[in-house]
Amino acid sequence: MPSFWLAGLRVEPRPALPGPITVDVAVAGGGYTGLWTAYYLARADPSLRIAVLEAAYAGFGASGRNGGWCSGLFPVPTAVLVRRYGAGPAAAMVSTLNATVDEVGRVAAAEGIDCHFAKGGxxxxxxxxxxxxxxxxxxxxxxxxxxxxxxxxxxxxxxxxxPHCAALHPALLARGLAAAAERRGVAVYENTRVLRLTRGAVRTDHGTVTATTVVRALEGWTATLPGHRRALxxxxxxxxxxxxxxxxxxxxxxxxxxxxxxxxxxxxxxxxxxxxxxxxxxxxxxxxxxxxxxxxxxxxxxxxxxxxxxxxxxxxxxxxxxxxxxxxxxxVPRDWMPSVGLADGMGWGGGYVGDGVAAANLAGRTLADLITGADTELTRLPWVNHRSRAWExxxxxxxxxxxxxxxxxxxxxxxxxxxx
The missing domain is CATH 3.30.9.10 (D-Amino Acid Oxidase, subunit A, domain 2)
Structure with a gap:
């Protein structure tokens, strides 16, 4: 049985990858993290060639199945963030994530995405x-x-x-976000399974995508990739x-x-x-x-x-x-610490431990800044380039x-x- 959120929608999958292509940024995963990353990248630099690769359809995974909480929750307690990074960076992480709830509502309204957004706390x-x-x-x-x-x-x-939480319809947000990214020139390929990520390339069941930057945005499906079994x-x-x-x-x-x-x-x-x-x-x-x-x-x-x-x-x-x-x-990362980062042309975002509706938006904005080389308040947040140790x-x-x-x-x- 599909989720309630998806059951009421008429989902017509987009075409699969037509074959080998070359782009500037290839994003593995058509959920919130991948779509927000593509959306903000296209907005920051419309000249970029961006491809999102999704095994089923946008919103098939956690983005279309979750509880519809767009919240400022973070799985690592603030006191732990203070011990690890100091009071200032910890406060910045909390306040930026709280403000992200409003950013999701703002973009949904601006893009005409009726995702039943209601900020009741x-x-x-x-x-x-x-x-x-x-x-x-x-x-x-x-x-x-x-x-x-x-x-x-x-x-x-x-x-x-x-007060930092809104109820919403998660699948309407995911599907609407995919359409908004397409309107900005992003290519969204569905029914395209990612088989392997390497520096400069994403191998899929429909051909290889060559890219300057590769972004891993697979969340709960990360462990299905070779070499990532113990990551999340x-x-x-x-x-x-x-x-x-x-x-x-x-x-x-x-x-x-x-x-x-x-x-x-x-x-x-x-x-x-x-x-x-x-x-x-x-x-x-x-x-x-x-x-x-x-x-x-x-x-x-x-x-x-x-x-x-x-x-x-x-x-x-x-x-x-x-x-x-x-x-x-x-x-779920081993230390419960979500992270977003970019190193040697390989980007990633995820490990939200179930609190990803707002955090994925923040990850997408942060990845867009990292990929375009912008030095912003987002790129200095404590979760940037954090590396959780592998699971046993x-x-x-x-x-x-x-x-x-x-x-x-x-x-x-x-x-x-x-x-x-």
């Missing part, structure tokens, strides 16, 4: 004493009444709120979407400004109120597959879908019909990642029972 609920302790330790704390007024979940004891671990996240809920349910649930929502448990869950009044709800918990394997069958894990249904019932005291269930891989070889990778998943689930069980 995000609320993270605290529904146990342990979650309240974590909420109080961070910014934007809300007491129980204020949190419940925003999101009427059950058992709310408090929460935190950030493909970890699956699964989602469901309900049928439209009646007005009586929304009167109690709230989310009147389409705030995105989560809670302070350890195993990540996330949701939004869609533009047509459905609940979209997702979470982690699916197993990591040996050898960083990525296969269509891994998109569906009945046990995880059942868990998401239970969590949704528990949070909102409703049991609505579910219209769609799907999943897909996201890219198998079977250590499989054992470690799945053990961490089980331990995370166990921590949440213990906290629900009132244990430390």
């Amino acid at each position: 995000t609320i993270t609920l605290a529904r146990s004493p342990a979650q309240v302790r974590r909420a109080r330790a961070g910014p934007g704390f809300l007491d129980a009444d204020a949190a419940s007024a925003m999101c009427g979940a059950s058992g709310v004891l408090g929460g935190t709120y950030s 671990a493909p970890v699956y996240s699964l989602m469901l979407v309900t049928q439209p809920l009646p007005a009586s349910d929304w009167a109690r649930i709230g989310l009147a400004r389409r705030e995105t929502f989560s809670d302070h448990r350890h195993m990540v869950v996330y949701g939004q109120r869609t533009a047509d009044d459905r609940l979209a709800f997702g979470g982690r918990g699916a197993p990591y597959h040996f050898g960083s394997a990525v296969r269509p069958g891994y998109d569906r894990v009945p046990g995880v879908f059942a868990m998401l249904r239970r969590d949704l019932r528990d949070m909102f005291d409703i049991d609505p019909p579910v219209a769609y269930e799907w999943g897909g891989p996201l890219g 070889p198998e079977p250590l990778r499989w054992l470690g990642i799945n053990a961490a998943l089980r331990a995370t689930q166990a921590r949440d069980v213990w906290e629900r029972r009132g244990l430390r």
Whole structure:
């Protein structure tokens, strides 16, 4: 079953690469990172010959399957960034990513991309004493009444709120962005599988693209490339979407400004109120597959879908019909630090750990500056040219990642029972 976001669209794949070609910039991957990079490059220098190469169609991967959170979230805590890079660079990383939420909305409006962009912020609920302790330790704390007024979940004891998030329709953004890039002269080739990246060339199943600069923008599919098996671990996240809920349910649930929502448990869950009044709800918990394997069958894990249904019932005291269930891989670096960079004609961006809708825009702008040789505030951010160490070889990778998943689930069980 496709994602809810893609199911309602009429997707007509663009033609494949017609054969060997030569360009200035070849981008492997037709998701957000690749498309934003091509878009901003074409805007910066219209004379550049740019080709985007996509195995299926633009938005097929995480860009068309995610939770629709365009947020300033960054997987590495600010305190860790301060220790590694200093207070100034850490603050610049946070503030630039927060501002990127508005940049996505600005470009969508300017390019006529109706992706249901609604900047209502995000609320993270605290529904146990342990979650309240974590909420109080961070910014934007809300007491129980204020949190419940925003999101009427059950058992709310408090929460935190950030204005730096917008709900959107991710597939409409991806498809609209591909069309916007084409209008600026970018060639987008779909049904073209990248087989290998080398300096100066991208080999595909339809011929080799010779390029001065090659950009890797494959996120959860990075591990399928030769030589990149240990670069990013493909970890699956699964989602469901309900049928439209009646007005009586929304009167109690709230989310009147389409705030995105989560809670302070350890195993990540996330949701939004869609533009047509459905609940979209997702979470982690699916197993990591040996050898960083990525296969269509891994998109569906009945046990995880059942868990998401239970969590949704528990949070909102409703049991609505579910219209769609799907999943897909996201890219996780060994140190959880996303990165963007350029070295010896090879560029890359990714490793967003599931927080990539806004971060991919920032990566695309940054790559455009790096490729054109511009020295900007973006090219001096701490994630630029960061190199995460490789994941452990198998079977250590499989054992470690799945053990961490089980331990995370166990921590949440213990906290629900009132244990430390």
